[in-house]
Amino acid sequence: xxxxxxxxxxxxxxxxxxxxxxxxxxxxxxxxxxxxxxxxxxxxxxxxxxxxxxxxxxxxxxxxxxxxxxxxxxxxxxxxxxxxxxxxxxxxxxxxxxxxxxxxxxxxxxxxxxxxxx
Amino acid sequence: xxxxxxxxxxxxxxxxxxxxxxxxxxxxxxxxxxxxxxxxxxxxxxxxxxxxxxxxxxxxxxxxxxxxxxxxxxxxxxxxxxxxxxxxxxxxxxxxxxxxxxxxxxxxxxx
Numbered sequence: 001x002x003x004x005x006x007x008x009x010x011x012x013x014x015x016x017x018x019x020x021x022x023x024x025x026x027x028x029x030x031x032x033x034x035x036x037x038x039x040x041x042x043x044x045x046x047x048x049x050x051x052x053x054x055x056x057x058x059x060x061x062x063x064x065x066x067x068x069x070x071x072x073x074x075x076x077x078x079x080x081x082x083x084x085x086x087x088x089x090x091x092x093x094x095x096x097x098x099x100x101x102x103x104x105x106x107x108x109x110x111x112x113x114x115x116x117x118x
Numbered sequence: 119x120x121x122x123x124x125x126x127x128x129x130x131x132x133x134x135x136x137x138x139x140x141x142x143x144x145x146x147x148x149x150x151x152x153x154x155x156x157x158x159x160x161x162x163x164x165x166x167x168x169x170x171x172x173x174x175x176x177x178x179x180x181x182x183x184x185x186x187x188x189x190x191x192x193x194x195x196x197x198x199x200x201x202x203x204x205x206x207x208x209x210x211x212x213x214x215x216x217x218x219x220x221x222x223x224x225x226x227x228x229x
Contacts, residue, residue, distance in 0.1 A: 035218065037164075044223035045164065045207050058216040067163075094163060102170060103211035104154035104219065108163040 002026040002051065002107045009112030016085050020112050022078040023104045027031030030073040033098035035105065038091035048093070060088050063089075085116045122146065122208050122221035123146040129227040135196040138224045140208035141189065146219050148189035151211040155184055155193050167206070168193065195226065203228045 008020040017093050022034070035050040049059045068081040078095050092113050096105035102108040122196075123141040130136040139152060147153055155168040166175040169187040184193045195202055208221035 020129075037218075037220075043127060043222040044205075045158075047161075047218040047220060050217060060217060061214075099169065102154075103208060104166065104169050104176070105156075105164075106166050108165070110163050 002110035003098065004097065004107055005082075006093065006095055006109045006112035009093065009114045011115045012085055012102070013118050014086060014116055016116070017081070017083045018085065018114060019077065019079060019081045019109075020093055020108055020114065021080075024076045024078065024095075026094070027097070029071075031104040032080045032100075034071060035096045035098065035103075035108045036069060036078075037096050037108075038089075039094070039111070040088075040091040046091075050098070051078070087116050090116045092116060122210060122219055124206075124208060124221040124224045126141075126222070127225045127227065130198045131229045132198055132200065134198050135194060136197075136198060136226060137207055138208075138226070140191040140193070140221050142210060142219070143189055145214045146189075146212045147191060148187065148208045149213055151213070153184070153186045153191035154209045155182075156207045156209065158207065160204070164207065198226075198228055200228050202226060222223045227228055 003025045005023045012018045032053045034056040036048040038048050051057050053115045066084045070079045092111040094111045095109045099106040128136045156164040157167045158164045163172045168184040172184050181197045206224045212219045
């Protein structure tokens, strides 16, 4: 069974940095593209970033230049390094697995909460 | 960042049929990218409901159906049940962004 478990969330001051992780199990991690999707309190889903199997990355305009996605296939782990954090980055951050050749997500983690506040 | 437009809420009595629209643009749905739908029950992570425009994910009852036409898509729930009360999101891909786009979300209320 595929499992995605996020960790690393917490309270950080505006302008600060945080790295969140997503540990994957039950799949050959290196074979799949992965994404981060966030959900601000009481709001909808917002795609944040993706990384392909070959390491190609892309970002939403709202985080470009501040966030960096990476993966360690030897550890079956996805990362999101978040710098220059703003109050509007406060959200539950989900990692999501891309389904094969289709542009959708078939598995999601339970999320890790990032709160940016002084 | 582009988003797909959905109605904020829809409601219906048990047993009724409700539909949720999802409107995109020429760079996402209209660019022949598939539309997918997710169900998010209160306090839980999103769950894949429909993929590839009209294919139900594993375990999804046939009360759920979806379609796509042009720059829009829709999700229908027939025989509405109390357990269907949730938020629903459409999703596609935007080639100009090299990224994914989600709908604004629709809350389904069972009266």
